[in-house]
Amino acid sequence: xxxxxxxxxxxxxESMHIIREVAAECRNPVMLYSIGKDSSVMLHLxxxxxxxxxxxxxxxxxxxxxxxxxxxxxxxxMAKEAGMRLIVHTNQEGxxxxxxxxxxxxxxxxxMKTEALKQAxxxxxxxxxxxxxxxxxxxxRAKERIFSFRSTTHVWDPKNQRPELWSLxxxxxxxxxxxxxxxxxxxxxxxxxxxILREQIPIVPLYxxxxxPIVERNGQLIMVDDDRxxxxxxxxxxxxxxxxxxxxxxxxxxxxxxATSLEAIVAEMIAARTSERGGRLIDKEASASMEKKKxxxxx
Amino acid sequence: MNxxxxxxxxxxxxxxxxxxxxxxxxxxxxxxxxxIGRLLYDSHLLMEDQIEDLKSDSVRHGTTGDEIDFAxxxxxxxxxxxxxxxxxxxxxxxxTPKRRxxxxxxxxxxxxxxxxxxxxxxxDLAILLVDASKGLLTQTRRHAMIVSLLGIRNVVLAVxxxxxxxxxxxxxxxxxxxxxxxxxxxxxxxxTAIPISARAGxxxxxxxxxxxxxSGPFLLEHLEKVVPEGTAASGPFRMxxxxxxxxxxxxxxxxxxxxxxxxxxxxxxxxxSEERQSAFAGQSAMLTLADEVDVSxxxxxxxxxxxxxxxxxxxxxxxxxxxxxxxxxxxxxLKSMTRTVPVQVTELKYRSEVDTLERNxxxxxELNEIGFVNISAAAPVAFDPYAENRDTGGFILIDRFSNQTxxxxxxxxxxxxxxxxxxxxxxxxxxxxxxxxxxxxCVLWFTGLSGSGKSTVANLVEKRxxxxxxxxxxxxxxxxxxxLNRDLGFTDADRVENIRRVAEAAKLMTDAGLIVLxxxxxxxxxxxxxxRGLMPEGEFIEIFVDAPLSVVEARDPKGLYARARSxxxxxxxxxxxxxxxxxxPDIHLRTDAAEPEALTEQVIAYLEKTGRLxxx
Ligand SMILES: Nc1nc2c(ncn2[C@@H]2O[C@H](COP(=O)(O)OP(=O)(O)O)[C@@H](O)[C@H]2O)c(=O)[nH]1
Numbered sequence: 001x002x003x004x005x006x007x008x009x010x011x012x013x014e015s016m017h018i019i020r021e022v023a024a025e026c027r028n029p030v031m032l033y034s035i036g037k038d039s040s041v042m043l044h045l046x047x048x049x050x051x052x053x054x055x056x057x058x059x060x061x062x063x064x065x066x067x068x069x070x071x072x073x074x075x076x077x078m079a080k081e082a083g084m085r086l087i088v089h090t091n092q093e094g095x096x097x098x099x100x101x102x103x104x105x106x107x108x109x110x111x112m113k114t115e116a117l118k119q120a121x122x123x124x125x126x127x128x129x130x131x132x133x134x135x136x137x138x139x140x141r142a143k144e145r146i147f148s149f150r151s152t153t154h155v156w157d158p159k160n161q162r163p164e165l166w167s168l169x170x171x172x173x174x175x176x177x178x179x180x181x182x183x184x185x186x187x188x189x190x191x192x193x194x195x196i197l198r199e200q201i202p203i204v205p206l207y208x209x210x211x212x213p214i215v216e217r218n219g220q221l222i223m224v225d226d227d228r229x230x231x232x233x234x235x236x237x238x239x240x241x242x243x244x245x246x247x248x249x250x251x252x253x254x255x256x257x258x259a260t261s262l263e264a265i266v267a268e269m270i271a272a273r274t275s276e277r278g279g280r281l282i283d284k285e286a287s288a289s290m291e292k293k294k295x296x297x298x299x
Numbered sequence: 300m301n302x303x304x305x306x307x308x309x310x311x312x313x314x315x316x317x318x319x320x321x322x323x324x325x326x327x328x329x330x331x332x333x334x335i336g337r338l339l340y341d342s343h344l345l346m347e348d349q350i351e352d353l354k355s356d357s358v359r360h361g362t363t364g365d366e367i368d369f370a371x372x373x374x375x376x377x378x379x380x381x382x383x384x385x386x387x388x389x390x391x392x393x394x395t396p397k398r399r400x401x402x403x404x405x406x407x408x409x410x411x412x413x414x415x416x417x418x419x420x421x422x423d424l425a426i427l428l429v430d431a432s433k434g435l436l437t438q439t440r441r442h443a444m445i446v447s448l449l450g451i452r453n454v455v456l457a458v459x460x461x462x463x464x465x466x467x468x469x470x471x472x473x474x475x476x477x478x479x480x481x482x483x484x485x486x487x488x489x490x491t492a493i494p495i496s497a498r499a500g501x502x503x504x505x506x507x508x509x510x511x512x513x514s515g516p517f518l519l520e521h522l523e524k525v526v527p528e529g530t531a532a533s534g535p536f537r538m539x540x541x542x543x544x545x546x547x548x549x550x551x552x553x554x555x556x557x558x559x560x561x562x563x564x565x566x567x568x569x570x571x572s573e574e575r576q577s578a579f580a581g582q583s584a585m586l587t588l589a590d591e592v593d594v595s596x597x598x599x600x601x602x603x604x605x606x607x608x609x610x611x612x613x614x615x616x617x618x619x620x621x622x623x624x625x626x627x628x629x630x631x632x633l634k635s636m637t638r639t640v641p642v643q644v645t646e647l648k649y650r651s652e653v654d655t656l657e658r659n660x661x662x663x664x665e666l667n668e669i670g671f672v673n674i675s676a677a678a679p680v681a682f683d684p685y686a687e688n689r690d691t692g693g694f695i696l697i698d699r700f701s702n703q704t705x706x707x708x709x710x711x712x713x714x715x716x717x718x719x720x721x722x723x724x725x726x727x728x729x730x731x732x733x734x735x736x737x738x739x740x741c742v743l744w745f746t747g748l749s750g751s752g753k754s755t756v757a758n759l760v761e762k763r764x765x766x767x768x769x770x771x772x773x774x775x776x777x778x779x780x781x782x783l784n785r786d787l788g789f790t791d792a793d794r795v796e797n798i799r800r801v802a803e804a805a806k807l808m809t810d811a812g813l814i815v816l817x818x819x820x821x822x823x824x825x826x827x828x829x830x831r832g833l834m835p836e837g838e839f840i841e842i843f844v845d846a847p848l849s850v851v852e853a854r855d856p857k858g859l860y861a862r863a864r865s866x867x868x869x870x871x872x873x874x875x876x877x878x879x880x881x882x883x884p885d886i887h888l889r890t891d892a893a894e895p896e897a898l899t900e901q902v903i904a905y906l907e908k909t910g911r912l913x914x915x
Contacts, residue, residue: 016583048571053546165420172702
């Protein structure tokens with residue numbers, strides 16, 4: 001046997017090291033769990049890092065109340081299997097104000113995701129939160145540290161980041177300040193799929209092609225997951241589709257596909273040459289919008 | 300690269316391929332972004348919508364006319380796009396069927412040292428860009444020096460913009476030769492010089508027809524073939540303990556990254572739920588040991604026949620990364636592997652000039668400066684010299700107050716205690732102790748009649764100082780008389796001795812770095828002057844807590860004046876013993892005319908005005 005690690009093994013080891021470091025050095029960490037494939041890989045790595053014990057921190061899901069139903073069912077099952085406490089947080093003020101993705105556009109994301117996340121972090125006084133972001137996703141992410149320091153108001157300052165040398169992470173924060181930690185920073189989308197394949201990691205069934213009720217809007221295929229989606233005279237059609245990314249169902253476009261196995265998904269992904277976040281309406285705004293959102297405290 | 304590279308088989312194969320981490324460095328405009336952009340483009344890793352974005356961006360922001368401007372692919376943040384410069388380290392990814400690449404992209408301007416050192420710390424190979432039409436620049440020397448300092452053994456000298464010199468051999472060879480001389484001086488072992496044009500693609504991802512004199516590999520070919528030099532795999536076993544896993548009484552696992560060598564003679568080896576026969580460098584493992592030994596986070600598990608060094612004194616190279624300069628004698632936290640210990644730099648032996656490679660004497664290290672230092676740690680640190688193992692020999696320094704990462708360090712060797720003579724030179728004196736507390740010690744001497752309000756004001760002042768992070772203590776007449784001065788009465792002789800002892804005690808406490816608040820009637824001028832004389836100039840602050848006798852007698856909180864008047868207490872100051880008011884007190888507080896809070900403010904204002912509260 002050669003003593004040289006493969007690419008995936010090296011990524012895996014690095015991520016496990018990061019996760020353990022947070023558990024050992026931070027006072028009250030939490031793992032943000034968004035139920036997507038990146039979260040699934042991150043959760044898998046956390047379980048591997050502490051086996052045979054369960055990971056020594058809770059999972060937290062920021063629920064906008066507009067997630068696919070299958071996501072919620074999957075979330076509850078995975079938390080149970082992992083033996084981890086699950087915290088679900090919803091911005092109740094947003095709910096009372098009737099926030100929804102149709103009438104409130106970018107405000108909806110700010111209130112139900114960014115504000116909700118900040119609320120939850122403050123409420124539980126977490127000093128570190130794992131997130132499943134990758135550097136290859138988006139240009140501003142490429143510059144973010146693995147341990148990303150946030151001020152007491154959760155703000156990210158791209159010009160004032162701590163240098164990260166070797167695999168030595170400085171986790172120290174003052175009271176009220178916190179860290180966002182991205183253990184899969186160095187993974188690419190391809191790595192994620194190859195690893196899911198290799199480790200047979202369970203993912204939400206929505207990633208696999210199936211017949212689903214669909215309406216077409218602005219070229220996006222939107223699934224009618226419940227009767228809250230206003231139909232302006234449209235009739236949902238059953239179409240063979242799957243999702244490349246998962247978010248709030250009214251904001252997440254499906255793609256037509258007949259990939260019903262992991263192998264088929266990966267093959268399809270390689271063939272389709274459109275970048276991943278294209279499926280999310282949220283990113284159709286200005287090109288530097290992600291950086292702005294991140295400065296406000298979005299992941 | 301071709302489309303077959305992206306078959307399912309190729310993906311699974313690529314997942315089993317290995318990784319090369321590389322660093323790119325060059326001065327502004329050498330074409331670094333263009334080169335990286337081209338590598339991404341040529342490896343077909345871009346998605347269609349990214350290519351569309353790139354084309355529209357090229358028209359809007361590009362510098363290449365109608366051609367695609369590859370540099371736009373990698374210029375990340377809004378601010379720097381506007382300024383047209385790269386401001387930080389960014390990480391990029393590309394792949395070929397043979398290998399996956401992680402590129403640390405670092406800028407070539409002012410913050411270069413800090414950013415380059417960061418990128419270099421994890422790189423297996425460095426690409427140094429040089430503009431063929433300009434030749435080696437000062438910056439090239441800086442980059443080469445940092446590459447060498449951070450221990451990167453493989454260097455590619457990419458001589459770019461060959462199109463500008465007509466792809467001629469002579470300029471290429473001249474740059475190659477000049478760099479070879481520099482590399483030799485810096486002990487860089489392996490240099491591969493390649494003539495390229497990042498913009499036109501010559502010798503980047505395929506062989507150029509325009510450089511017939513060059514028979515070496517093209518850039519990507521070299522990157523795919525180069526064997527990352529590392530002693531990690533062949534070195535002795537090293538695993539710092541990150542986490543002790545105790546899910547139940549039967550299992551006690553030690554989790555950590557294997558930084559070198561191979562684990563095999565332990566009880567059990569787990570990677571996740573998989574039981575392994577052995578684990579090797581690069582893996583994150585969980586081990587259980589056959590013996591019950593006391594092991595916890597921060598400890599290093601090591602091969603018993605090739606032990607690491609263990610020392611609390613060592614010599615190291617430092618790259619300073621903080622705006623606050625490095626001061627010898629100040630305390631920092633050192634994090635090495637999983638261990639964090641307080642340390643001090645006991646001596647700055649020299650500063651290396653990055654531009655000239657000269658070594659000069661220096662008192663401090665400023666941001667982006669590099670120095671060679673001796674370090675003394677509060678507890679022993681296990682390590683291997685950085686030249687042998689980057690992971691067990693590298694450390695960071697953290698500022699205890701700002702929590703910033705202020706330096707990257709590379710350990711060269713342990714110092715034997717006896718041989719570290721400079722430790723004695725930097726004796727722990729009054730100034731050193733004060734510096735550690737980041738304050739200026741002094742005595743605040745409150746004098747005044749019984750009941751004038753000395754203790755009240757002194758207590759409030761202390762609270763204020765304490766709240767702003769000062770280290771203080773109070774010596775109060777009543778308390779000291781119950782302990783240290785229990786044997787003294789109220790005769791004039793005893794009063795003098797009482798003050799002498801208190802003054803000496805206060806002085807010892809300022810030597811320890813404290814701000815000392817003395818609250819004593821201290822009625823005689825000469826004793827107060829004696830106390831002042833014990834202290835260095837400006838460190839004795841006399842505070843006259845003044846209220847007329849009639850007022851304090853009316854207050855009489857402890858009923859002492861009444862007892863003195865009735866003759867029950869003898870030698871009572873103001874009644875049956877004199878009080879000599881200060882003639883020129885540093886601070887004069889009129890407690891009959893203002894509230895204690897306002898008087899406290901008056902004291903604090905004085906301390907601020909005279910600079911007593913400034914840090915160092
Ligand atoms: N003629 C020529 N120009 C180049 C070449 N590579 C880059 N450039 C140009 O040099 C300028 C600076 O390139 P850029 O990649 O932004 O440099 P960076 O500052 O090192 O990232 C741009 O106008 C590029 O188009 C090359 O090989 N030949």
